[in-house]
Amino acid sequence: MGQAKSLGSREERIARAEAVRVPPKPGLYISTREAKSMRLIVEDVTFADDEDEDDDDFFLVFVIDEASSGDINAIGNELDPDQWFALVEQYGLVPSEEA
Numbered sequence: 001m002g003q004a005k006s007l008g009s010r011e012e013r014i015a016r017a018e019a020v021r022v023p024p025k026p027g028l029y030i031s032t033r034e035a036k037s038m039r040l041i042v043e044d045v046t047f048a049d050d051e052d053e054d055d056d057d058f059f060l061v062f063v064i065d066e067a068s069s070g071d072i073n074a075i076g077n078e079l080d081p082d083q084w085f086a087l088v089e090q091y092g093l094v095p096s097e098e099a
Helices: 002-007 010-019 081-091
Strands: 027-030 039-047 059-065 077-079
Touching (some): 077 081
Antiparallel strands (some): 039 059, 059 077
């Protein structure tokens, strides 16, 4: 029974998040792989509003590292869906409430 409980751990949540490609919600995301001290803040997620496009899944994620979040001169990153999900997969990013 203890084994079943461990499968519901952080690793399982990461696997579920990777299986479903949903846009992130604004908030703090923490790395669970490689650079485990990485902490990124998703400041905003904007969706394409072009009626001519067939790609309803296009969005941009605006992120900045947590240490720079209060600095108005800091430069963040704008990521498309492929870039965001590659970052999530590489570093095992999860929302802070799931870490």
